[in-house]
Amino acid sequence: xxxxxxxxxxNAPTFFKGEHVAEISSKMRSFYAWQNKISGVIGYYIxxxxxxxxxxxxxxxxxxxxxxxxxxxxxxxxxxxxYYVTAVNKYEVESEPSDAITIExxxxxxxxxxxxxxxxxxxxxxxxxxxxxxxxxxQKRKIS
Numbered sequence: 001x002x003x004x005x006x007x008x009x010x011n012a013p014t015f016f017k018g019e020h021v022a023e024i025s026s027k028m029r030s031f032y033a034w035q036n037k038i039s040g041v042i043g044y045y046i047x048x049x050x051x052x053x054x055x056x057x058x059x060x061x062x063x064x065x066x067x068x069x070x071x072x073x074x075x076x077x078x079x080x081x082x083y084y085v086t087a088v089n090k091y092e093v094e095s096e097p098s099d100a101i102t103i104e105x106x107x108x109x110x111x112x113x114x115x116x117x118x119x120x121x122x123x124x125x126x127x128x129x130x131x132x133x134x135x136x137x138x139q140k141r142k143i144s
Contacts, residue, residue, distance in 0.1 A: 011038060012096045013068075013085045030103055033069040034085050038095075041087040045094065046070050049082045055100075064088050080104045 013034040032046065043064030049055040060072065075081060082102045087095040 011087070013038065013044065013087050013098045030072045030075050030081070030105060031069065032072065032083055032085070032101070034098060035068065038087050040089050041095075042066070042090050043088050044068070044070075045086050045088060046072075047084050047086070047097070048072070051080055052082070055082070055084070059086075075103075075105045077105050 034044070043066045044061075045059035045064065046061050047055045048060045060074070061070065070085075072081075072083075080102060082100050084097040084100040086097050
C-alpha cells in the first residue's frame, strides 16, 4: 500500500497592512507587514496588482521570504497597487490568500518640509543678527 502525507491546510496570513514609507533619491518604497509567524510555515509569497488590474500569477518575491514584512521598491508615485500574501509550508503548499490591501503611492509633501526649513532658517538668522547687534552695542559701551 502506498503511503501518503497528510498536508494540513494552511491558514492565510492575517493583519496584513501596508503603507507608503519612503521616497529616497526619487525612488518610491512601500512597506508591508502581516501577523507573526504561523506554525508549520517556512515562508511567504506576496502578489501584486497595479491600478486595479488582475493580480500577477507569479509572486513579486521570486524566492520564499521568511520575514513577516516586505519592502516593495518597484512602485511609482501617483499609482495604486493591491497586494495579498500567502503562507507556504515545507511541501511548498500555499495557503489561501490573505485579505488584499490597496496602497496609493503619493510623493511626500516636500512643500511643507520646504516651508518648515525656510521658517527655521529665518528664525536662526534673526537670532544670529540679534546676538550680533547686542554684541556690537556692548562693545561700543565698553569703548565709551
